[in-house]
Amino acid sequence: MSSKRCWPRTGAASSGAEGKLPPHVRVYFAMAMALYAAADYEEIITELSDGLDRLGCWGSGWEIPGSGAITRARQRLGDAVRADLLDAVAQPVAELLTPEPS
Numbered sequence: 550m551s552s553k554r555c556w557p558r559t560g561a562a563s564s565g566a567e568g569k570l571p572p573h574v575r576v577y578f579a580m581a582m583a584l585y586a587a588a589d590y591e592e593i594i595t596e597l598s599d600g601l602d603r604l605g606c607w608g609s610g611w612e613i614p615g616s617g618a619i620t621r622a623r624q625r626l627g628d629a630v631r632a633d634l635l636d637a638v639a640q641p642v643a644e645l646l647t648p649e650p651s
Contacts, residue, residue, distance in 0.1 A: 569612045575626045590619045
C-alpha cells in the first residue's frame, strides 16, 4: 500500500515547501517512530534517511531536521494520516476461534 493514498483527506499532499522533508518521508518517519518507539527522533530520522539513501530514494536537497522540526512535521502530518494508514494496513492477528491467552 502506498503511503500517498493517505494524504488527500488531510491536506498532507502539499509540495513539502513548509518543511525540510516531503510528505511521503514524513509518513515513513511516523511509521518508523511507531516501530521504534524506544529510539529518539534523531536516531530514527538518521536511520530512515540512510536507508532511503541506500535505496536511491533520498533527495539531494532534503535535510535531516532537528527535533523541533520533527515535532512540527508530526503536527502538520496530523493524526488523520496515521489513522488512515492504520486502517489501510492493520489486520487481526488472531482468528475468531483462537483461544484467549492464559
